[in-house]
Amino acid sequence: MAGVVDPEFANKATTTLEKPEMSQTPPRFVIIGAGSRGNAYADAIEKVSNGVVAAVCEPIKFKRESLGQKYIWGSGSPQEGQSFTSWNEFVDYEKDRRKRAAAGEEVPEGVDGAFVCVLDDMHREVVVALAELDLHIMCEKPLATNMDDCLAMYKAVKPLKGSKIFSIGHVLRYSPHNLMLRKLLVDEQVIGEVNSVVHTEPVGWWHFAHSFVRGNWRNDKTSAPSLLTKSCHDIDLLLWLVSAPAKAGQGEAHLPDYITSTGGVQFFKKSRKPAAAGNATNCMKCPLGDSGCKFSAKNIYLGDRIGLARGNTKWPVDIVVHDIEDYKTDEERRQVMVKTLSEDWDESTPKEEVSKRQWYGRCVYETDNNVCDEQFVTITWPESVRPAKRVTFHMSAQTKRQCERVSTFYGEHGEIHADSRKIVVENFATGETKTYEPTVTDLGHGGGDTGLAQQFVLACDKVKNHGWDGERAQNEVVGCTLDDVIRSHALVFAAEDARVNKKIVDWGQWWDDNVTKAIST
Numbered sequence: 001m002a003g004v005v006d007p008e009f010a011n012k013a014t015t016t017l018e019k020p021e022m023s024q025t026p027p028r029f030v031i032i033g034a035g036s037r038g039n040a041y042a043d044a045i046e047k048v049s050n051g052v053v054a055a056v057c058e059p060i061k062f063k064r065e066s067l068g069q070k071y072i073w074g075s076g077s078p079q080e081g082q083s084f085t086s087w088n089e090f091v092d093y094e095k096d097r098r099k100r101a102a103a104g105e106e107v108p109e110g111v112d113g114a115f116v117c118v119l120d121d122m123h124r125e126v127v128v129a130l131a132e133l134d135l136h137i138m139c140e141k142p143l144a145t146n147m148d149d150c151l152a153m154y155k156a157v158k159p160l161k162g163s164k165i166f167s168i169g170h171v172l173r174y175s176p177h178n179l180m181l182r183k184l185l186v187d188e189q190v191i192g193e194v195n196s197v198v199h200t201e202p203v204g205w206w207h208f209a210h211s212f213v214r215g216n217w218r219n220d221k222t223s224a225p226s227l228l229t230k231s232c233h234d235i236d237l238l239l240w241l242v243s244a245p246a247k248a249g250q251g252e253a254h255l256p257d258y259i260t261s262t263g264g265v266q267f268f269k270k271s272r273k274p275a276a277a278g279n280a281t282n283c284m285k286c287p288l289g290d291s292g293c294k295f296s297a298k299n300i301y302l303g304d305r306i307g308l309a310r311g312n313t314k315w316p317v318d319i320v321v322h323d324i325e326d327y328k329t330d331e332e333r334r335q336v337m338v339k340t341l342s343e344d345w346d347e348s349t350p351k352e353e354v355s356k357r358q359w360y361g362r363c364v365y366e367t368d369n370n371v372c373d374e375q376f377v378t379i380t381w382p383e384s385v386r387p388a389k390r391v392t393f394h395m396s397a398q399t400k401r402q403c404e405r406v407s408t409f410y411g412e413h414g415e416i417h418a419d420s421r422k423i424v425v426e427n428f429a430t431g432e433t434k435t436y437e438p439t440v441t442d443l444g445h446g447g448g449d450t451g452l453a454q455q456f457v458l459a460c461d462k463v464k465n466h467g468w469d470g471e472r473a474q475n476e477v478v479g480c481t482l483d484d485v486i487r488s489h490a491l492v493f494a495a496e497d498a499r500v501n502k503k504i505v506d507w508g509q510w511w512d513d514n515v516t517k518a519i520s521t
Contacts, residue, residue, distance in 0.1 A: 020050040020458060023465040027051045027136070027457060028109065032087045032126060033117035034058035034067040036315050037140050037169070041115045042071045044453035051457035054111050057084040062323040081108040087118065091129050112136055113165070113460050115453075119216065120224060124149040131156040134164065136460045138453075141169040142232045143485060145224035147493045151518045154486050163470045165463065167456045167478050168485045172237045172405075174451030176438040181407075181418055184436070186246050190425050191411025194242050197391040201234045204402030206306070208373060209295050210316050212397070213268045214360050218369035222355050226371035227263075227499075228492050231395045234405065235377070235495075236488035238391055241409075243381070244484060249475035256507040257382040259491065261499035263375025267398055273365035281366040282344040297341045297361045308333055320360045373397035377495045455479070490515055 029045060031038045034056055042053050053071040058064035064083060069075065072082050081097065084090040094110060101107045113136030116126050123144050130137050137157065144150045157166045172178055184190045203212075212218055217229040227235075245251030274293065280286040283297035290298050301320055304310045308317060313324045313333070321340050327333045341361030345354045354368060377393040404420040414427045423436040459477035462468035474481060490511065498505040 019048050020454070020461075022050045023461055025465060027112040027460040027464050028054035029457070030055040030057060030090060030111045030114045031067060031071075031117065032057045032090070032114055033119075033140075034060070034063040035117060036319070038115065038117035039067055040449045041117065041138070041453050042067055044450040045115075045457060046071055048450045048454045049457035050461050054109075055082050055084065055090065057087045057090045059085050060322060062326060066325075079108070081110070087122075087126050087129070091133065094133055112464055113138070113456075116140060120229060121145050121222075124153055127153045128156040131160060134160065136165040136456075136463070138165075138167040138456045139169065141171075142224065142228045142492075143168055143489050145228065147490065147514055148518070150486060150489050151515065154482065154519065158482060161471055161474070161482065163463070165456060165459045165470055165474055165478060166482055166485075167452065167459075167480065168236075169452065170233055170236045170480065170485075170488070171448030171452045172233045173240055173448070173480060174455060175448035176451070177418070177420060177423070178237060178241075178448070179451075180436055180438040181416070181423055182241055184416065184423065184425060185241055185409060190414065190427075191409060191416055192413035193387045194389050194409055194411050195387075196389060196410045197238065197242060197407065198394075199234065199238060199391065199405065199407040200394045200396065201231055201403070201405055202399030202401035203230060203395065203397050205294065205398050205400070206300055207402050208397035209268070209364050210300065210319070210360070212371055212373070213364045213367055213369045214297075214362055215319070215358050218358075218367060218371060219355065220371055223371075225492075225496050226373070227261075227375055227377070227395065227496055228489075229371075231375075231393070232489060232492050234393060234395070235492050236484075237405075238379070238393060239484070239488050239491065240480075242389060242391065247475070248479045248484070249471065249481050252385050253487070254381055254384060254386045256491070257380045258507055259377065259379050259494050259498050259505045259510075261375065261377045261495040263372035263395075263499055265370060265372065266374040268364050268367070268369055268373050270365050273363070277363065277365070281346075281363050282342065282361050283363060284338065284342045284361055286363065295364045301341060301360065302334065302337055308337060319358075372499075375499070377498075379491070379495075486515065 029051055031042050031053060045051050045053050056064055056067050056072060058067065064085070068078055068083055073079065081093065084093065097107050097110060114130050116123060116130070116137060116139040118126055120142055123139055127137055127139055143153060160166065185194065212226055212230065217223045217226065223229055243254045243256070245253055274288060276292065277286055277288050286293065286296070290296055299305070301307045301317060302309060306312060306316065308330070318324050321336055324333055324336070327336055344359060344362060359367065372395070374397065375395045379391045381389045406420070407418045409416040413429065414425060417424045421437065423438070425434045455477055459473040462473040462477060463470055493514070494505045494507065494510045497510065
């Protein structure tokens with residue numbers, strides 16, 4: 001089909017995605033979690049896939065109705081089986097619906113699969129419950145916030161391998177840019193064997209402040225380390241480019257030898273607070289004023305760069321006030337934003353109250369964040385199924401670039417320089433330089449959001465309507481196995497073990513101790 005991301009990573013992977021032909025009984029999906037990720041996948045299902053958004057689960061009424069009206073029931077009201085206030089409600093309904101159907105009662109059509117877009121620490125319970133329903137599952141990254149939960153999910157999903165699809169939200173695999181990069185590195189081997197890689201994820205100065213200092217992912221006690229919540233994308237991408245077999249599910253992976261990592265809270269801490277800010281803990285009361293600090297919540301959420309003053313009511317504004325669009329005038333929106341940003345805690349606020357919610361007006365130097373804002377990970381591969389190699393990954397918060405990765409691959413025959421927009425290949429022997437500019441299909445991870453959704457839905461359609469077994473569709477269409485998912489997450493946890501305990505991690509030993517023993521019991 002023209003424009004579909006090719007599972008063999010051919011040239012057409014760099015074209016704008018087109019909607020595949022719909023089957024007579026297209027696969028139907030429930031969106032669990034109607035936040036920014038749930039909406040991104042619902043939009044992709046409608047625009048570029050041959051599937052249907054059939055139901056939504058979301059506790060916040062505004063978000064639930066907004067997604068439902070846009071993608072499911074239109075201007076009317078939701079019908080039976082279309083709207084749920086929680087994932088538990090959906091699971092209970094689906095079990096009852098199946099009992100009623102088995103008893104001969106006429107019931108609404110069910111769903112074939114689910115997109116799990118709830119908070120990270122909820123993934124385990126949701127995925128395990130969905131696996132019991134024998135559904136196709138796409139789980140937003142990370143898989144879970146600790147290795148035990150990842151392995152519990154692995155055990156729950158693995159029995160479905162022959163019949164159902166399981167995908168993870170590692171959208172970087174599906175952007176036209178990275179599909180072309182893998183084609184050059186793996187399929188065509190334009191620089192021969194890779195000797196080493198230097199890869200940087202620049203998070204972006206205000207993005208990191210929003211999500212990892214003030215937001216959901218600021219503290220590993222209530223979320224997880226930033227290497228997992230932000231950069232598991234990148235660890236997976238690197239393994240896919242230099243370690244995985246050429247074709248998913250076929251051949252032997254080149255496994256690492258050892259891992260080291262350093263990092264910490266280098267910038268967003270009280271010792272870096274400007275002296276002129278005094279004792280202020282909230283941007284709305286800070287003596288520095290609107291222009292005295294680039295991290296001012298007033299500038300970010302109310303200003304004319306990315307905030308309300310430029311007419312933006314989407315991310316990140318709607319993360320602070322989720323129903324901002326319900327307020328009809330600019331002044332009403334400004335007032336509710338000011339009120340929300342002014343909320344702060346003091347010594348009398350219970351610790352559990354501080355930790356369980358976000359404080360988007362809080363001074364970035366006075367919050368309860370503890371996740372790394374600078375981190376390096378070095379991975380070494382031995383001479384085994386392929387030649388030895390080394391990779392250095394760098395995550396940095398203080399950057400102008402926002403999530404636009406920069407990579408250099410050093411090979412035996414040349415170098416590749418990639419910056420999320422261009423890929424430049426330099427050949428040592430000929431001196432020739434070739435530049436590739438893969439199409440960026442949208443702003444969602446360079447087309448990765450739409451690419452992943454399209455491939456997952458297409459795989460589900462192959463199983464439902466075209467006689468494919470689950471394993472074939474998983475390998476040939478999704479291109480990522482359940483073992484790949486576990487391996488990339490395990491490597492993140494191993495790197496955190498190395499960082500926290502200031503040691504060199506032996507990958508083989510770590511895998512045996514933390515994975516093999518757990519899944520064999």
